[in-house]
Amino acid sequence: MVRFLDKGACCGCGACVDACKQGAIRMEQDEEGFAYPRIDRTVCIGCGQCREVCPIRNDKERTHRERIYLGVQAREESLRFASSSGGMFSVLAQYIFKRQGVVYGAAYGDEMEVLHMQADNMEQLDMLRKTKYVQSRLDGTFHKIEEQLQRKRWVLFCGTPCQAHALRLYLKKEYSRLVTVDLVCYGVPSPGIWASYVKYLEQRHRGCLTDFSFRDKRNRDNGHGRSYRIDEVTYTGSLYEDIYCRIYFKNYILRPSCHSCGFCTVERSSDFTIGDFWGIERVRKDMDDGMGTSMVILHTKRAEEIWSGIKDQTRWFSCKKEEILQPRLIAPTQAAQRRKMLMNLYKTLPFSLFIKLAERTIG
DSSP: OEEOOOGGGOOOOOHHHHHOTTOOEEEEEOTTSOEEEEEOTTTOOOOOHHHHTOTTTTOOOOOOSOOEEEEEEESSHHHHHTSSSSSHHHHHHHHHHTTTOEEEEEEEOTTSOEEEEEEOSHHHHGGGOSOOSSOOBOTTHHHHHHHHHHTTOOEEEEEOHHHHHHHHHHHOSOOTTEEEEEEOOOOOBOHHHHHHHHHHHHHHHTSOEEEEEEEEOTTSSSSOEEEEEETTEEEEEETTTSHHHHHHHTTSSBOGGGGGOTTOSSOOSSSEEEEEOTTHHHHOGGGOSSSOOEEEEEOSHHHHHHHHHHGGGEEEEEEOHHHHOOGGGTSOOOOOTTHHHHHHHHHHSOHHHHHHHHHHHHO
16 A cells, blocks of 8 residues: 655645545545545556546646626625525525536534535535635545536536546546536635544534534624534633634645645636625625625636526625635635644644643634
């Protein structure tokens, strides 16, 4: 078995696993809690399919064209309240469901792990809504999407830009009923550390964690709250006081490849890019009601056609590129200076002690 050693050259999308017809590749978690491919050389036939679907090896594809930049809020308030920002993802999902299609996005599994799952209707879509600050596992998702497309079903895929690009590389051809949406991504934190944090909260409250909202809107503060539910009790607080969120936003637990990400630009290969419209109070103060606004970029003709069919379901405005630009559309997140030290503590200490030392380290 051969392990992937260049940690900065793997985003962990798992496309190589789905692409290998020999079953020679599997994803294994390293000591930092990130998954990397491991190749069984006794099974590998050297076909090169794994290299062809790698979004980092093949990240130079860009569509140099005029793009459309928008600020969007779903008119249906329930959609916006249930979303991290303005509800654009839900509006797109409605478009797909009306065509008897399916939607793929990140959801919590039975043990609060984050995986990509399929939704067939608006009721099931609820599990895919809202930001999860954890890297999701795709576990055969690309293969499932290919099967749906071959059956001529509409498919909406939403994920990080590297995941969305990997899907297009995996499919190897264009499908008229595939709609890809990528997110403005800060960088993905360690699933291993998240799993340890879940257990930490369960032990602390002596119960079972059943939900975690990284962007709670109950205070109408644009999602700066955090809430989680242990059994039947809900705990609320500031997003920036939660220790997991703090070490994430202080750049201690991001995947190594995120610090050199080639997708931190407005030039992407998806149909749509969506994210929070940070700075809405400067651009359109009248729309800053604390319930979120989606920043939307239309990259393709397909996106423009879909937008023309859904825009009446939204409140929206056109804007300039300069008005939507935010750090992760310009350059990757830089690693914290003491990232290596903190990760070494995670590898060697009980998690409860790691948390205490992390709080002292980041202040």
